[in-house]
Amino acid sequence: MHTSNFTAWPEFELRLRPIPLSLYIVAHSILAFLIVIGNSVVIAVLFKDRANLTPNTMFLGSLAVIDFLTGLFAIPLAIFARVVISSVTCLAGSRILFFSSALVLCAVSVGHLIDLAVDRYIAVSHPLKYAFLMTRRRSKYILMTTWVVTVSFGLLPAVGAWMYPDQWVCGTVNYKSSAVTTHSIIGAVFGPTFMAILLAVYARIYWIANRHLKIASVHRRAGMDASRVRSLESKSRMRATVTVVLVVVVFSVCWMPMCAKMVLDVFWDPPEHVQFLYQTVAEFLVLGNSVANPIIYSMRSNKYREPYRAFLRLLCPFMVRCSNEVGTLET
Numbered sequence: 001m002h003t004s005n006f007t008a009w010p011e012f013e014l015r016l017r018p019i020p021l022s023l024y025i026v027a028h029s030i031l032a033f034l035i036v037i038g039n040s041v042v043i044a045v046l047f048k049d050r051a052n053l054t055p056n057t058m059f060l061g062s063l064a065v066i067d068f069l070t071g072l073f074a075i076p077l078a079i080f081a082r083v084v085i086s087s088v089t090c091l092a093g094s095r096i097l098f099f100s101s102a103l104v105l106c107a108v109s110v111g112h113l114i115d116l117a118v119d120r121y122i123a124v125s126h127p128l129k130y131a132f133l134m135t136r137r138r139s140k141y142i143l144m145t146t147w148v149v150t151v152s153f154g155l156l157p158a159v160g161a162w163m164y165p166d167q168w169v170c171g172t173v174n175y176k177s178s179a180v181t182t183h184s185i186i187g188a189v190f191g192p193t194f195m196a197i198l199l200a201v202y203a204r205i206y207w208i209a210n211r212h213l214k215i216a217s218v219h220r221r222a223g224m225d226a227s228r229v230r231s232l233e234s235k236s237r238m239r240a241t242v243t244v245v246l247v248v249v250v251f252s253v254c255w256m257p258m259c260a261k262m263v264l265d266v267f268w269d270p271p272e273h274v275q276f277l278y279q280t281v282a283e284f285l286v287l288g289n290s291v292a293n294p295i296i297y298s299m300r301s302n303k304y305r306e307p308y309r310a311f312l313r314l315l316c317p318f319m320v321r322c323s324n325e326v327g328t329l330e331t
Contacts, residue, residue: 013085035071038294055139067290074102093165104154111150243300254289257282
């Protein structure tokens with residue numbers, strides 16, 4: 001791996017040469033910008049319509065806040081720690097401060113996907129009981145519990161790092177801590193298992209929702225007036241379920257390389273340049289998941305689509321057809 005010294009601070013080194021470094025920073029900066037802007041639109045729309053929030057939109061809104069914080073804090077801190085080699089970024093006690101936000105926010109994201117799975121399962125399997133089981137107040141308690149539990153898990157590597165604060169951890173040197181090892185093993189085992197279970201659950205949810213929709217459609221064709229409302233409700237639940245399924249599928253695709261990395265880290269100690277390369281690719285895809293969620297929302301809901309078009313008009317003031325072409329693609 002090529003390195004070049006800072007002239008002003010000789011104790012600092014850059015992990016990359018100028019051109020690769022520039023590409024690395026530009027790519028991650030664009031990613032962070034898209035994450036912040038995209039999720040800002042989602043948060044603004046939900047805040048404006050906060051009086052009509054449902055449990056499902058509460059979970060999606062909280063997920064948008066997580067993604068927003070990822071772009072605002074996690075990416076800039078991680079970029080600095082990845083490319084700068086120094087006593088600040090390479091000693092375990094201080095290095096973990098640069099990655100704690102990313103670790104915590106990723107853990108909280110996983111917790112929210114579990115919440116969404118439970119919410120959709122109840123909505124589709126027990127539609128008559130859903131309003132009673134998933135109240136706004138109960139949803140708030142669920143979100144609070146999710147944040148507390150997942151933040152605690154996300155901070156586990158920090159506990160391990162602070163046990164050996166003076167250990168140099170840049171390169172292929174691993175933390176000498178049972179806490180960090182436990183976190184890695186749990187991630188390696190739980191990650192692929194979690195994605196497989198979640199996809200299976202949503203396949204079941206989708207099947208149930210589709211069956212309900214067909215039954216409601218048959219009743220409507222038979223001329224039953226009362227079933228028309230039920231049909232519309234089934235379509236609404238189906239649409240919300242498909243949106244969440246897309247979120248989960250994209251999440252799984254983006255996280256597969258990171259899960260593979262976690263498994264490899266348990267059994268393989270790669271050369272530094274190989275580790276940096278596949279770690280960069282895996283992390284970029286994970287962070288890219290935060291960009292994908294707002295795009296999915298805008299494709300699936302008119303409530304988000306128009307604010308995005310307004311934002312595109314600001315980005316493309318001299319390209320009149322920009323937002324119209326995007327709208328055509330969406331339809």
